[in-house]
Amino acid sequence: MIQPLTLINFTPLNFGKIIAGTTAGTVTVDPVAGTASATGGATLAGGTVNAAYFESYGGPLQTLTVNRGPLPVLSDGAGHTMAVSGLTLDGATTRFLGTAGLVKLNVGGTLNVGANQAAGNYTATFLIYVTYQ
Amino acid sequence: MGILQRTTYMRVVTIIGVAAALALGVSANAATRTATANVRIAIIAPLSITKTNDLAFGNIVPGATAGTVTINQATGAATKTGGVTLFGTANHAASFNITGSGRHNYVITVSAAPTLTRAGGTQTMKMTALRLNGATTRTMAASGTATLTLGGTLAVAANQVAGTYSGTFTVSVAYP
Numbered sequence: 001m002i003q004p005l006t007l008i009n010f011t012p013l014n015f016g017k018i019i020a021g022t023t024a025g026t027v028t029v030d031p032v033a034g035t036a037s038a039t040g041g042a043t044l045a046g047g048t049v050n051a052a053y054f055e056s057y058g059g060p061l062q063t064l065t066v067n068r069g070p071l072p073v074l075s076d077g078a079g080h081t082m083a084v085s086g087l088t089l090d091g092a093t094t095r096f097l098g099t100a101g102l103v104k105l106n107v108g109g110t111l112n113v114g115a116n117q118a119a120g121n122y123t124a125t126f127l128i129y130v131t132y133q
Numbered sequence: 134m135g136i137l138q139r140t141t142y143m144r145v146v147t148i149i150g151v152a153a154a155l156a157l158g159v160s161a162n163a164a165t166r167t168a169t170a171n172v173r174i175a176i177i178a179p180l181s182i183t184k185t186n187d188l189a190f191g192n193i194v195p196g197a198t199a200g201t202v203t204i205n206q207a208t209g210a211a212t213k214t215g216g217v218t219l220f221g222t223a224n225h226a227a228s229f230n231i232t233g234s235g236r237h238n239y240v241i242t243v244s245a246a247p248t249l250t251r252a253g254g255t256q257t258m259k260m261t262a263l264r265l266n267g268a269t270t271r272t273m274a275a276s277g278t279a280t281l282t283l284g285g286t287l288a289v290a291a292n293q294v295a296g297t298y299s300g301t302f303t304v305s306v307a308y309p
Contacts, residue, residue: 005164005165005166006166007166007167007168008168009168009169009170011170012170012171012172012173013170013171013172013173014172014173014174015172015173015174016174016175017175017177018174018175018176018177019176019178019179019234020177020178020179021179027174030152031152032152045177045308047175052170052172054168054170056166065158066155066158067155067156067157068155068157068158069157069158069167070157074172074173082174082176084172086154086155087155088152088153088154088155089152089153089154089155090152091152091153092153093155093156107170108152109172111172111174113176117176118176119176119177119178119234120175120176121173121174122173122175122176123171123173124171125169125170125171125172126169126170126172127167127168127169127170128155128167128168128170129158129165129166129167130165130166131158131164131165131166
């Protein structure tokens with residue numbers, strides 16, 4: 001009998017503060033370093049930056065596969081949106097639960113910032129799945 | 134009788150994976166678990182600055198001795214020293230409107246005090262000081278708008294040649 005599997009999210013994916021420019025750009029959070037970088041017309045402006053952090057507990061020595069739900073679209077609640085173009089994991093998508101039965105996951109990603117993106121706080125949610133192989 | 138012992142070593146191999154793109158998953162079976170995470174970002178408005186008024190020293194009558202004219206950076210009022218006479222009310226401070234993200238700090242940079250050159254001639258008058266109406270680091274009001282004004286001091290030579298003199302300076306704003 002295999003121990004039940006659990007997955008818990010502890011930290012959101014925070015892209016920090018960005019100054020929108022007159023041209024489009026991107027912001028990327030690296031899941032290993034937990035830091036942000038920007039391209040194009042987007043400029044980093046501090047704030048809280050970190051990868052999303054999850055822990056999965058399951059049967060020792062089992063192997064998990066990690067997948068995601070649909071890529072999120074962030075909204076400011078006033079009709080302005082920004083799409084996440086990809087979510088990245090801090091390693092392979094196949095993880096070994098080991099003798100402790102624990103897998104730690106950090107998820108980063110890349111966000112598309114529009115030209116003259118409206119100022120405001122944007123949020124969304126995304127799903128991570130873990131499955132016993 | 135001896136006890137035969139055999140030691141077995143288990144090698145632990147750690148695989149360090151390269152960061153991988155996550156693929157869209159199919160919630161396949163009862164052995165799948167999901168968790169929801171929030172994603173957050175704050176977009177802050179870029180800074181912009183536009184001039185609403187030039188720095189005007191007004192009308193000056195030079196004298197037989199050198200002097201100066203000063204425009205107060207807060208009020209735009211003109212005062213003089215030395216062999217200079219002021220008349221009229223054409224003097225005023227330079228003013229700029231700034232927009233940006235409310236409650237954020239921003240830094241003001243002012244270029245060097247310029248030299249003014251007479252239109253249609255080569256005569257000059259140097260500004261010995263270009264003054265901002267306060268600190269160079271400010272906090273934007275919640276409204277996201279602000280104004281700043283500048284004055285300065287102009288050195289007028291004895292018998293400065295009459296004419297219209299002008300020069301330029303620049304003001305920049307940036308998030309720290």
